[in-house]
Amino acid sequence: MDLKEIDDVRISRKKPIYPVAAGLTKYLRIYQRDAKLPICYSDLLNFSETVPVMDKDGNDTYWETPLYPPHLQDNLYEGLKVVYAVLKASGNIRVVEHKVIDRIEYCAFGNTKPFRVRIINRLNDVYDYFYIKRADASRIYGLELEEILSPNQVNYLVDRSTLVEEHIVGIPGDVFVKNGLLTPEYNHTRVAKEFVKFNERCIISLLGDMRAYNFVMQITPDFDDFQFRIRAIDFDQQFYEGNPRVYMPQYFKENFPLVKLAMDHLNEKTVRQYQQEERSSIVHRVRSERHRIRDLRDASKLQVLSTPENIKQLREGYGSFFNDQAYLKCESMTDIVELNVKNVIRQVKL
Template identity: 50%
Template sequence: MLDVAGENKELIRPSRKKPIFPVQDMLRRYLERYGRETALPTSYQDLYRFTYTKPLIDKNGKDTYWETVMYDMHQWDYLRESLVKIYAILKTEGDLSFTEHLDVRRIDFCAFGNSQPFRIRIVNKYNDNYDHYYIKQADASRIYGLELEHLLSPDRITYLTSNNTLVEEHIPGVPGDLFLQQYLENPTTNKIRLAKEFVKFNERCFVRLLGDMRSYNFIVNMTPDIEDVQYRIRAIDFDQQCYEGRKNLYLPQFFKENNKFVALAQKHLDTNSIRQYQAEERTMMTFRLVSSRYRVMELLDAMNNDEISKEEKILQLKTELAEHHNQLAYFKAQTMGQLLKTHLKQTLRKSLLLVPKTQSKFSD
C-alpha cells in the first residue's frame, strides 16, 4: 500500500536550493540533433534588465509569489518584438506570418523557484485571447527531466534551448494543491479514478527518478469520458531530475502536501489494485522506451558522465536503491546518469523481457 507522510515519520523535504548545472557538449549535440537547440532573438539575461517590479496578486487578493516586471521604453520595444518571435518559433516553427496580431501583455518573474523563471503572456490583439510560455536559465538536470518526460510519459513536451537560455511551453491544468482545495470534495469528482491516476503518477516519477513532486509541482487535467471523468496528473517542474540522494524524494506519496491523494488510494484501492496499476504504468513506460530506444540511449549516453548532482547524493541514492531492490548492481554506478540507466533496467526488467531484442540493446 501507499504510505502517508505523517507527523511521526522523518520529514521528507528536498534541498532548499539546487545549483544550476551547465549544458555540456554531449547534451548540446543531442539537443541540436533532435531540434531542441535553436537561435533565439533574445536571452534569459536580456529579461533580467528590468527597472522595477510589483507583486502579482491573484483575483482573491492573495500573493502569487510572482512579480510583474517593468522595463524602460527602449528595452520594452526590443523585448516585445523578440518575445513574439520566440512564441512563433515555439508554436509555428518560426512562421512569422501570424505575429502581426500578437503582442506581449505582461512579463512576470518568480525569484522563488530554482530556475527563477520569467512567464510571458502573449495576447491576440483581435480577440484578447492569451497564452503563456516561460524563459528560464538552461539547467542540464532540468533539460534531462523535460526530455525524459517527453520520451517516457504519456505526454509530449515542447521546449527549446539556446546557449544558456531555456524556453518552455505552458502546461495547462489545475495545480495539485488548488485541486485539493477546490475540486476534491466536488460531488462530480470520481475519487476512485483520481486515486488510480495518483498511483500511476507516483510510479512514473519513481521509475524515471523525478523528484520533488509536491502538489504544487504537478497539475491535474480532467477529461469528460462517456458517463464520467478521466484524470491525468502531469509534472510541471523538472528541476529535481536525478538530483536528490534520498529515495523517498522520488516518490510523491511521501510528501505531506500529497497526503490527501495518498489517503484516497488507501481508502478506495486494495493492495492488488495498486499493484495492477503500477504494473500497467511500467508496461506503458516500457512500450514508450521500446519505440524511442535509440533516442533514449543517446540521452543516457549524454547523462553518463554529466555532473548533475553531488557525490554524496549519488552515494546515498545508489545505497538506498540497492537496499530497496536488493540489487548490488546499483553500486557500480558513479554518476546519476549511470544510476538512472541501472534503475530503468531494474524497474522495467519484467516488461523488457517480453521484448528480448530491445532488452539486449538497452542492457549494454
Template identity: 50%
Template sequence: MYQKELTENIRPSRKKPIFPVNEKLRQYLIRHGREIRLPATYSDLRHFTYSTPILDKNGKYSLWEKVSYDMREWNYLRESLVCIYAILKTEGDLSFVDHLDVAGIDFCVFGNSQPFRIRIVNKFNENHDHYYIKQADASRIYGLELEHILSPNRITYFTNHNTLVEEHIPGIPGDIFAEHFLQKPSTNAVRFAKEFVKFNERCFIRLLGDMRSYNFVVNITPDIDEDSQYRIRAIDFDQQSYEGRKNLYRPQFFKENAAFVELVLKHLNTESIAQYQAEERTLMTFRLISSRYRIKELLDNMNRDNISTPVKIDQLRIELADHFQNIAYLRQKNMGEILRLQLKQSLRKSLYVLPRNRTRFDD
C-alpha cells in the same frame, strides 16, 4: 506500500544549483531540434528597471513579480518575444504575429531557474496564452527529455546557449485540485486514485523528484460514459536525478500530497494498486522501446555529466540497493548510471517480453 507516507515529512534541498549544459548535451539538443537561435535570451529579460509584487485573489504574495522595462528595451523585447512564441507554436511561421502582442512579463525569484513568464495576447479576440523563459539547467533539460520520451505527455521546449524556453503546461494545480475539486460529488475518486498511483510510479521509475502538489497539474477529460478521466502532469523538472533520498522521488511521501494518498487508501486495495503500477510500467516500456536509440543517447550523455553531488549520489545508490535488494546499484558512479539501472530494474519484466530490443537498451 501506501501506509508510512501519511506520517513522513520529507523536504528536498532548499536550493539546487544550476548545472551548465556541456558540449555533449548541446550536440544532443542540436541533433533532436531542441537547440535553435532565438531573438531574445534570458539575460536580455534581466534588464528590467523595477518590479511590482503580484498578489493572488486572496491578497497574498504569489511569489511572482510584474517587471517593467524602459521604452527602448521594451520595444525590442515585445517583437522578440512574439517571435519566440511563433517558434513555439507555429515552427517560426511569422505570418500570424501581427495580431499578437506581449500583455505582460512576470518574474519569479523563488524558483531554481528564476523563470520569466511571458503573457501573449491575441489582439483580435483578447485570448491569452503563456510561455516561460528560464536559465538553461542540464538536470532540468534531462527531466524535460525524459518526460517527453517516457511519459504519456509531449513537451515543447527549446534552448539557446544559456536560455531555456518552455511552453505552458495547462491544468489545475495539484494543491488547488486538492482544495476545491477532490471532494466534489462530480469527481470520480476511484479514477483519480488510479491516476495518482500511476503518476507516483512514473516519477519513481524515471527518478523525477519534488513532485509536491504545486509542482504538478491535473487535466480533466470528459469521457463517453458521462464521467471523467484524469491525467496528472509534472510541471517542474528541476529535481531530475538530483536528490539523495529515494522517497523524494515518490510523490506519495510528501505531506502536501496526503489528501491524494488518503484517497488511494480509501478506494483501492493492494491488488488494484499493484495492477495499476504494472500497467504503467508496461506503458513506459513500450515508450522506451519505441525511442530506445534516443533514450540510450540521452543516458550516455548523463553518464558523462555532473548533475548532482557525490554525497547525494552515494546516498541514493545505497537506498535503492536496499529498496530493491540489488547490490548492482552500489557499483553505479553517477546519476546517469543509477537512472539506467533504475529503468532496467523497474521495467525488466516488460523488457523481457521483447528480447530482441532488450540488448539494444543494455548496450
C-alpha cells in the same frame, strides 16, 4: 507504493544550476531542440524594479511584474513575439501578426528564476503563456525523460544559456487537492489510480520534489465519466537529491489528501495492478524510443549532475528499496535511471 506509510520529505537546500555541456548540446541539435532566438534570458533581467503579483484574493503569488524602461520594452516585446513563433510554429511569423505581449512576470523563488510571458490575440482576446528560464542541464534531462518515459509530450527550445518552455495546461495540484476532491462528479478511484501511476513514473525517472504545487491535474470529460492525468510542471529537482523519498510523491505532506484517497479507494492488489500497467507503458515507450534514450544516456554521462555524496546515498537507498544490490555498482544518477528502466523491462517480461 506503500499506502500504509506516510511521511514528509524536506529538501535541504536549493539545487545548483548545471550548465549545458557539449554532449547535451549535440543531443539537442540532433533532436531539434536547439534554436537561435532574438531574445535571451539575460535580456529580460534589465528591469529597474518589480511590483508583486497578487491573486484574486489578495494573496502573494511569489510572482512579480518587472518594469522596463520604455526604450527596452518595445524591443523585448517584439523579440518575445518571435520567440513564441519559433516555439509554436517553427518560426512562422504569421502566427503572431495579430498577437501582442500582454505582460511579463518574474519569479525569483524558483531555481531557474523563470519569466512567464502572456501573449494575447487582439482579434479575439485568446491568450497563451510561455516561459523563459536559465538553461539548467538537470531540468533539460528531466524534460527529455518526460518526453520519452511518460505519456506526455513537452515542447521546449534551448539557445545556449536560455531555455524556452511551452505552458502546460491544467489545474494546479494544490488547487485540485483543496477544491477538486470535493467535486461529487469526479470518480475518486480514477484520481487515486492516476496518482499511483504518477508516483511510479517519478520513482523510475528520478523526478524529485513533486509536491502538489509542482504538478497539474488535467481533466478530460469522457462519454460516461472524467479521465485524469497528472503532469509535472517543475523539473528543477531531476535526479539531484540523495534521499530516495524525494522521488516518491507519496511522502510529501502536500500530497497527503491524494495518498489518503488511494488508501480509501484502492487495496494492495489494485495498487500493484496499476503499477504494473504503468511499467508496461514505459516499456513500450522505451522500445519505440530506444535510440533516443540511448543518446540521452550517453550525453548525460559526460557531465556532472549531482554530488558524489548524493549519488552514494541514492544508490544505497534504491538498493535497499528494491532489494537489489546491483544499484551499489551505479556510479552516476544516469546509471540509476538506466538500471531502473532495465529492471522495469525485466519485470514486464516475467
